[in-house]
Amino acid sequence: MENFVLGDIVAFKSHPYSSIQNSVFETVIAGESLLTPPLMVIGEILMHTRGSYDPKDGVEIHKKGSKSCKCFWFNHDQLQFEEAWISEKQLKLIQKSEVISQEDLLYSNVIFKTASLETGKKKSSLSSKNGTQTRVDNYILSFVAPAMQVISVKKAEEKDPKYDEKTGQQARIIDQYLAKCKWFNPKSNKFSEKFIPLALLERLPVYGAEILEKISEMVNEQTTLQIKKSGTKIPILLQVSSSFCLNGSYYLQGIDLVKNKPDSFLIEPDTGLPDTVSPILESWPKFNNHNEIISVKDFISDYLGKYRFFKIRYGSFHGEVTNRTVEGKTISDFLIFKNQEDKEKQEIKHFVGHCLLRNAVRHFRLDRIQSIQVINIKK
Template sequence: MKNEFIIGDIVTLKSHPLFKDKYIKGDGKLVPPFMVIKEVFYEDKKKRTHSEELGKEIADKIKYTCVFFDDNKTEFKDVILYNSMLSEYPKTSTSKKEKESKEKEITYYIDNYEFGKNVVFITNIFEISKERESKKKITNKLVNDEGDIVIKNTETKTIQNLVNYSSPEFILCGIKKNENVNDFYPNGEKRKVISEILYKVKWFNSNQMKFSEIYLPAACFTEEQSIETKALYNLDKKDN
C-alpha cells in the first residue's frame, strides 16, 4: 500500500472547519492545528485493522508522526495519527501519477543551510491567516412619526484573525544526519520512513522564560512566509 502523505506534507484532521467554509465559526480553541508529517510508519500485514467482535475497521495500515507548534507552551509537540484521519492542506488536485512521483522526493523549502539564518515553520502562514466570523443581532425599539413603537432588527458581522498554533521565527543553528535509519521488514518492504537531514532551530520560549532548541526534518522549515494563504474553501470555487 502506498502512503497518502510524505515527510514535509502539511496536514490536519479531516474535521478542520476550513475544509467546509471560508471562515471559522464558534470557539477557535476547538480548531485542530495544521501539522507537518515527520515520520511514516507501515504496519505489518498481520496487523489487525478490524474489530474481531464487530468486523468494523479500527485502524489503518499506515500511520504518521505529525509535529505541530503549541503556542500556549511555546514548544513543538508530536502526535501519531492514522492515514484515514488526515487531509492535506491546502487540498491539491494531484493526479495518481504525480502522487507516485511525489513519494520519491521530499520537498525542501530551504535551498541551502546557513548557520544563523531566520527560518519559519511551514504551517505558520496558514495558522496566522485563519479568520473567524462572529455575528451579533441587535434589536432596537424606535418611535415613528405617528408615535408608534417600531421594532428594528439589525445584524453585525465581525471578521477576526485566529492565530492559535502560530509560531515565532526560528534561528537555524545546527544540521545533522538522522541517527535513525529507514526501517524495512524481512521481505524488503518499508516499515518506517524518516528524514535523512535534520535542522536544529533555536527560539525564545516565553512560557518557560528560556531559550529552547530542537532538531526537526529539514522539510519543516521555509525561509519566507510566501506560501499561498487562501483557505481551502476558496480553492475549490471560482471567483464570482
C-alpha cells in the same frame, strides 16, 4: 487514499480547510473557533506491512499496506512543538510542499510550514446592539509558530529499522537531516531549542541593508508601485503608507489606487521590488493653450484607447456624488429623459465601462461627470 509524503501540510478531516485546484480553500470559522484542530506537517511515515489487530477483541487496528503519519504542530499555549501519530485515514491534504536542502542552512532563519496559513485563519463573531446584529471577523492565532534560527544541523539517527525484516518492504520514512532550531519563548522568558526534521521547515528570505533602506525610503516618500499579482487580471497601484514584518517576511502596505481599498505586498529579495510609477497621468477639468476648457468627451477620447482605468467623480440622477474607478470601453449615445420634467427622450452621450465599485458595466452621463483622472496603466 491520498499518497502522503514528508513535508505535506495536512489536517484532521474535521478541519474546514481543504486542498482545491493547487491552492488552499480557506474559510472564516464561526462558532467556537478554539475547537478547530491545528494544521500539521508530516515529519515521519510508518507503513503497516503486516497489519495489526487488538489482542482483546481481534478488531483490526491498522490494515495491511496502510500508513500512519507522525504529525507536528505548534502549541501556542505552551509555545512548544507537539507531535502525534495519526492514521492516514483520519487526515486530508491541505498543501503539498518540498523539503528544503540542508546546504547553507546553518544560522539561517526558518519557520514552521503552517505559519502563513495559521496567521491568515479567521473567526466570525456575531454581536447584537439595540436589536441590530453585526458580524465581525477576527484572526485566530492559536497555532502560529515563531520565526526561528538554525543553530546546528545533524543527520537523523535511525534507531528503529527502516525495512521489515520478514518482507523486506520499507517500513518507515524519516527525514535524513534534523535542524536544531532556536526561538524566544515568552512563556518561560528564555530561549527554547528543538531538533526539527527539515521537512517541517521553510527558509525565510534574507533582507540585506540595501533593500531595507529601500523599504524605508518608499514609506517616507509614499511611493506608488505597479504590482501584477499572479491569478489577477487587474494590476495594483499600491500607494505605500507603511511596512510591517510578518512571520519573518517584510510587507509594504497602503491603498490600491485602482480599487480604492487597502492592500499589501510581500517583498521578496530574490525578485526585487516592483516598478515605481506616477499613479495619475492626467486630470480633467483641463484647459487648452487658449485657456479654454477641453470638453469631457474630447478628454476621454484622447486616452480611451491607450489606458485602461479612469477615476471619476460622478453625480447620480438623485444628486448622490460617488468616486468610481472605471475600466473604460467606449463613448455612446443613449435615448433618455435629460431632466425629470422632460416629456421626450434625448440623445445623451455616456461614458461606458466596467465599474469596479459595482463590479458591472455602467453608463455614466458625460454631463454628470465632475472630474476625471487617467490612471497610469496602459492597455
